Amino acid sequence: MKELSYLEYQGLSNGQKFIYKLKKFFCAFGGFFARIGSAIASIVKTIVFGTINGTKNLFADLIKGSWRTKLSFIIMGFGSLSCGQIARGLLYLAFEVIFFGYTATTGITWLSKLDNLGDAAAVEVYDAVLDTYKTVHYDDSFKILLYGGLSLFFILVFLAVWRMNIKNSRENDILKAEGKHIPKLKDDIHELVDGKFYKTLLAVPLTGIICFTVLPMIFMIAVAFTSYDGAHDGYSNLFTWVGWQNFAELFNTTDSNLGYAFKNILGWTLVWAFFATFSNYFLGIIVALLINKKGIKFKKMWRGIFVLTIAIPQFISLLYVSKLFSKSGLVNSLLMNIGLLSAPYDFWGNTMSARILVILINIWIGIPYLMLMCTGILMNIPEDLYESARIDGANAVQQFFKITLPYMLFVTGPYLLTSFIGNINNFNVIFLLTGGAKANPLLTTSGGSATDVDLLITWLYKITTGTESNYKLASVVGILIFIVVATLSVIVYNILPSNKNEEDFQ
């Protein structure tokens, strides 16, 4: 659409102005989706071109490489060994031996069963000697999925190392042709503390992330497409691949509560995250402004009081406050003593009061953090901005909305996003506070019971620990949480004004 200049815009009537703004908003909205699309496209492009170029280079190495490099295609480490890189070459060779040894003996068995996660279920066999039936176990779907997956991962790692070995050999070719020094073990070690120091530093953290986050996540994503639950644990009862069935069940609103439960819990999760984030944010700024107001004494003491509440482990305050509002709790007793109530009010049993209370108590929990954070940032706002605003006759409220808030939003944009996501996954506040909330029968599903204040993350926990141990449903919910969070992040990230280049800071 056509951009209007300031003068043209001012020339419009009020109605036209409104329509212009509306149009602009929707155009921008379309822009967000265009940007999401382009982000996804760039990732796909990287992967596709990476693979194509990788393969191209591989063939180039095969054709142009010396006989050493060619032999490295079959005997890993040959190119290094024949150029005097003994340690490197032996490592490559050992890796190849281990890989083929493992795959030929164990890996192949797991991989062959991966297609339907085991055929031979446990059976009861009559034992003539003891005169009893006993269960004999054959296949274990869980182990097949686990070790089969690990074997697949191992193959990927092998391919990467294999490629590295060829590249290494090709580099040696080139260095040799140019008559340059080929790095030996001593040089390699020196590189690891100097030029390639990042490899040394990242080795442990990355191994931890891959083994304890990436692989478990991949495994759990796979589980979403199987029939794995408490009754089909893979050991006594096999489970198998079921395709998109688990997802279909969650979006099926006719014959089970699941669809209804998911829709409701997702809705409340978003409402909660919105109110929890922004109520804390604005009130936090206001408290920080109050404490930092000119002429207020004992600033350190006021701040100290709030900081003290951060120091006390959250679960104690949450559990305690939750019990304060229980039916026999102090709040009910006090309200009855002063005659406001005749019978104890069930704060946690009532949907509306429970929802309002968790948001209020979350404010109580969250304001001290925000106050601390904002205090630092507020001090950075140039004082002359306020000075000139005052001269122009702006009052405190106008100053807040025209100077403080825009500045804060600009600086703390990324924080708002992380805190919104943190609130979507805010397990502690909801779970510890609403332990006494009543389950809503409409939300009771094959995943166990849920209350009206449950978030997706607490629902996930309840599904996992519930009597049916509905792991497949848990995986589906987990994946959907990811989709919700990822979508929100991409949208917000594109709106943020402070989406700056990271190198700008340095």
Added chain:
Amino acid sequence: MSKKTSEKKYASLKAKQTAGNIIVYIILTLMAIIWLAPFVLIVLESFRCETTMQVGYVLPKQWGLDNYKWLFENGQYNFPRWYMNTFIIALFVAVIQTFMVLCMSYTLSRMRFKGRKFLMNFMLVLGMFPGFLGMIIMYKVLSGWGMTGVGSVPGLILVYTASSAMGYYVSKGFFDTIPKSLDEAARVDGATRAQVLFHITIHMAKPIIIYTVLTAFMAPWGDFMFASYIAHNTGDGMNVAVGLQNLIGTNASLAANYTHFCAGGVLVAIPVTVLFMCLQKYYVEGVTGGAVKG
């Protein structure tokens, strides 16, 4: 304008300011009361001896240390064990997590290498998965190694620390603010990158190291979700959060153990609070810096 009217105006302005300040004082005092009241109440209730139930008054009628004694002497709930479990976990997590986070953040802040951007994006996306999802399989694997139930301490240490490098953001923001020219000067003089880290940068990173240690040490005291899943209802494998929640989990146990819970809460809060208040300067720096850098 005569001198008199301007003086009058000044005086009224001053009165207005004083009135404003008084309102602010009133608001702040009210807030301080609301924010501190629960903690005062929990301490008072922990000294109440006449009944273990919730009561409708604030000041105990009979003061004493019965609740604290109960925590150490009852045969059913092993509070000292929970306390030790949490303390050991917190110590290990503080050390290992600091190491992991510093390695990751220093590398990402200071070095440029192939795949760096991809790594950062990858960790960002990975962090959007709910961490608890992986626990289903982690539980099975850890129980195979005997690291669940009674033996949950090493299991929990592993769970908390293995992927902790993904929380590198605040720390990286700090390293970004240390001028790169220092590194470059040292590199020109022939120092390796490792020497730059261990002889120069590490000395300037003291605030962020203390911040990381402090937050890492405090986190295990409050974790409920992972700890309860790994402990799996085994009393000896719980941390304080799970144990104390168990103490007042049902209506019957709430009536029997309410004041015991208060005493336990006070005992847990004291060391953590003292440590935090001593190091709060570093915490504040971390929180403020982290927010700006995102």
